[in-house]
Amino acid sequence: MIKKDIKQFQMVDTPMEEIPKIHTSLRETFSSRKTFPIAYRQHQLLQIARMLQENHETFSEAIFADLEITGVGGEKSYVEHPDLAEPQKVWRPKIVPTPKGAVLVISPWNYPLILSIQATIGAIAAGCTVCLKLSEVTSNYAGCLQQLLPKYLDQDMIRIVCGGVAEITKVLELKWDHIFYTGNGMVARIISAAAAKHLTPLTLELGGKSPVIVDPKCDLELAAKRTLWGKVTNSGQICVSPDYVLLPPSALTGYLNGLKKAYQEMYPAEQGGALKSESYAHSINLQHFKRVKALLEKTNGKILMGGRMDEEELKIEPTVVLVKEGDVLLEAETFGPILTVVELEEEGFVRKACDWISDRDHPLVLYLFSTDEEIQKEVRRYTTSGGLVFNDTFMQLDCKVLPFGGVGESGYGRQHLAQTFEIFSYERSTVDIPAAAEPKIALRYPPYTEHSFNIECAPGLGVNIPESTPEGGLIV
Structure with missing residues (x-):
């Protein structure tokens, strides 16, 4: 088995009776305004960077034991640009970014480090207190962070909850000021229902x-290579993984040959292919392995490439399947190394592809391989998706300046750097009306006479008055 235990970092379920206490503690900290000073937030963010730098090998071992290795980058901008939290002036009034309060971050198992730390960084930058619920599926990483985080960060400001269904159910009973969830639509509906109560x-x-x-x-060969790379990354266990391909019959042979060539380059057959490669991730656990295996057993499609499996190592070879509409592989997100291919009619292909996508749930991301600007415009106009990427897959995640998120069934809200900060704060409008303005706004007070209603307003004062009073005195 690839998996190994990191004995010194065993995850410990959070006692049920501790969860309400954690909630109360985080609320009390926020009420004290301890997290509001910019210097405090900067220090906590620098401590996260220090924790990751000083323990990167430990984190790598723990994550490899669970699934894969990843990293966090770009979020240091919160430390470098504290002006995000400064009031934004709009004429005399101000818009003040204000932290929402005690927030809940629920992270998934497929990219445990980046998807737990990234949202947490945004919440800390905004000035919130954080309850971080880690996935019990990646227990090695959860145990690692569970022990290391208290050594670096203020526990008045952030607390970790570990455990399964019982623990998260208890957490969701409590009132939070914002919930950030990464995962699937089924669980999202449960979380949404719990959030709606408050x-x-x-x-x-x-x-x-x-x-x-x-x-x-x-360029069919390049398109195939870049699609395959996006699919084999983390063995397809990522929300932006290319799930299915739409192409006309004239492109199938060239595209398939490109896939086979790219597979051979990435995982040479003489070295055992993907199943024997240390550069290819395995399924997170036996349950998910069997789920993907069952999809391949149920499909009525034709396997064009791959299909081999190694249950002991929890690995499924990158598999390309040609299917027709109605196949089981088109029903839900595969979240595994299966690339489904669907042929559409040659005539009017692009518009047919757009209609196919529009007739289904809006995807998190739509990939188009075409250098034709007119085709790019057509796809942009006639489809809806969280993101749109031309001529590559997966690489949009490296563009930290771009907001990332879905639409409809693929989620809502945007994150990455400034957008994550904005998620956990709100724009608080403030205005200070000085006493010196009283002569200029005196007309708002009763009694309302005919004279009051005949006075015209001047720009920029809210209410305007003439340059002189009826008695001839000047207004200053």
Whole structure:
């Protein structure tokens, strides 16, 4: 088995009776305004960076034991640009970014480090207190962070909750000021229902079936290589993984040959292919392995490439399946190394592909391989998706300046750097009306006479008055 235990970092379920106490503690800290000073927030963020730098090998071992290795980058901008939290002036009034309060971050198992730390960084930058619920599926990483985080960060400001269904159910009974969830639509509905009881705002980072449209005039070999890379990354266990490909019959042979060539380059057959490669991730656990295996057993499609499995190592070879509408592989997000291919009619192919996508749930991201600007415009106009990427897959996650998120079934809310800060804060409008303004606004007070209503307003004062009073005195 690839998996190994990190004995010194065993996850410990949070005692049920401790969860309400954690909630109360975080609320008390926020009420004290301890987290409001910019210097305090900067220090906590620098401590996160220090924790990751000083323990990167430990985190790598723990995450490898669970699933994969990843990293966090770009979020240091919160420390470098504290002006995000400064009041924004609009004429004389101000808009003050204000932290929402005690927030809940629920992270998934597929990218445990980045998807737990990224949202947490935004919440701390905003000035919130944080309850971080880690996935019990990646127990090695959870145990690692559970022990290391208290050594670096103020526990008055952030607390970790570990455990399964019982623990998260208890957490969701409590009132939070914002909930940030990354995961799937089924669980998102449960979280949304719990949040609705308290009118708690939500950010939902979900997934769905992210499609790939292949223009037959594009570089089919390059398109296939870049699609395959996006699919094999973390063995397809990521929300932006290309799920299915739409192409016309004229492109199928060239595209398939490109996939086979790219697979051979990435995982040479003479070295055992993907199943024997240390550069290829395994399924997170036996349950997910069997779920993906069952999809391949149920499909009526034709396997064009791959299909081998190693249950002991929890690995499924990257598999390409040609299917027709109605196949089981088109029903829900595969979240595994299966790339489904669907042929659409040659004539009017691009518009047919757009209609196919529009007839289904809005995807988190839509990939198009085409250098034709008119085709790009057509796809942009006739489809809806959280993101739209031309001529590559997965790489949009490296563009930290771009807001990331879904639409409809793929979620709502946007994150990445400034957007994550904005998630956990709100724009508080403030205005200070000086006493010196009283002569200029005196007309608002009763009694309302005919003279009052005949006075015209001047720009920029709210109410305007003439340059002189009826008695001839000047207004200053």
